[in-house]
Amino acid sequence: MKLRGYWLRVGWRNLGRHRRRSVITALALAWGFAAVVVLNGMMEGMGTDFIRSGTDLMAGQIRIQNPAYEPERELWDAVGGDGGVDVRALLERVEGDPGVLAAAPRVYGAGIVASDETSRGTMLMGVLPEREAAVTHFLDGLVEGTTPEPGAYEVVLGEELARQLRTGVGDVVVLVSPAADGSLGNELFTVSGIVRTGIPEVDASQVILELDDLQFLLALAPGDVHEVVAAAADPWDAPAVSERVGGDLADLGPAVEVVPWTEFRPELVEFASLVRGANWIILLVIFLMAAFGVANTMLMGTFERRREFAVVKALGMRPGQVVLTVVGEALALGALAVAAGAVLATPFVLWLTHYPLDLTPVAGEQMFMETLFRFVLRVEHSWDVPLRSAAALVVTAVAAALYPAYRAVRTPAAEALAGR
């Protein structure tokens, strides 16, 4: 039966019978659709920013360690186990994966840092500053001085630590730390810079050294690194990239484990799930409202057109075709709403995608889940959200029309024709 276009055509014309009512309903739906698209994009943007903030700052998105290293963090549990690894070759192999942007090695220790006036317990971190900057951003927080130069015995102090030590750039501090060989390593270092990461624990206790200098202080061999951190091109792809890189490094033995951020920062995954859950709730609330709006409009329409439904039934229209008549109208209404909603949403999406609104000056920065959170309204645009939302809107409109359609089918023809 060549009726495919008929239902939509008639549905469209029926909408035109009560233009004001149809326009108001369609606009309400359009606002709902636009709100879903923009809010969803903002929540996605916020979620991604939060994940990036939680991983880019210090942790990285992919971590390569000796599985024995955590949680005791013994100095000798280096990547690759006894004898370590060829760090340069390892970095090249990791960076050879297309999903990896950059990789950087790290050495960790703990000890005491002392200035002329006082001393504090400290966490030591040895890095290659240039590589580290390609993976994480904590060195971007240098508020004074420079990063340590190789072989210059320089350190960067956390801002709060420097304040407590009452020391500054150019001053000399002593680092004392138990070394891997059982000795007590100690050395003089010049403060080359002060860093403010925004993470209170880091700023109050972190001393950052050049990788070789810390390896020397801790009596570690050049191949002994405790961690290689890597940046993934897409944080959400980190699990897949980790699995791939892990497979690629399998020949290095069991003392090499590749872990994505989703495993070593599970709280961020929970947050992402929370964001997605909130998205679903927003979607549900908005579309529930839409459903009631459509149902109301369609019910009014079907009550007003009881006689017409009686006529078409008398003319031989089957119940399923009566349903299609009402559903066709809902489809037309949904299509109209999606088109209007797209027009409403597009400027906001484009604006907040290309020109994120930084509210940090007003709202400030917040630490949340050991992650620095900045209030930036940014839409992470993907076609997925609007397409899914449009489909959801149309499905909602159609679903909301089913009860009115049922009422139309159940119209008692004789009574309706008699005007009762």
Place this chain on the structure above:
Amino acid sequence: MSSTSGSPSTPSPAVEARGDGSAPPSVRTEDLWKTYGEGETAVHAVQRVSITIERGEFVVLSGPSGSGKTTLVNLIGGLTDPSRGKVWVAGEEVGAMSERARARMRLEHIGFVFQAFNLLPVLSALENAEFPLMLRGVDRDTRRAAVRELFEEIGLGGLEDRRPGALSGGQQQRVAVARAVLGAPALVLADEPTANLDTSASDALLGVMELLNQERHVTFIFCTHDPFVMRRARRIIRLVDGHVERDAEKEPGDLPSWVLEPVGT
């Protein structure tokens, strides 16, 4: 079928259509009742109606307002269920049919003409007229050609694209009649089809209907007060208070005096 006055001198389409008598009647009712309300407030809109209308008959249901004409037509068309009794259309019992089967029966066998036109306001005159053909799956060119040809015959040429709101009452009724007869159904149920037409338009429409009746043996059942229609009928069934007071065949052109007599005389 009871006949109380006269009989046609020439074979009617009904007689021709019956042939050897093996074809089922177009309509048969058996002790048909339709009651609204219960107990003391019950109103019998139709009661004790047992009639048989053969294929090809041209029948008028007459009677005063409230006599049950429209209800009987609705019962025959399966638009409402009887309180008691049975209705057969083309040999099929309507009460035993599902809603879907009734829809198919109406689509394939019955054309309706309603008292109040009841055109669909969002469709043009042409789209209204072709509606049953569209439901039957007739291709667009064929059905539109059929509509245009009939529109020319009944004076609606050039009005195809007008919506009902832009047509006069008479024009709307002609579109409604066109809609009912275009698919050449076996049975046309027409409720006051000429109520809003002038004499010439009524004549033209009845001419079309008579042609369908003569050539294709389409059965016509009219509810009407219009003497013009009654005169052209071959059988008149007079209803009073829901029951058949008189059922008689007649010669086309005749108008028996009892048809116009007040109730109870």
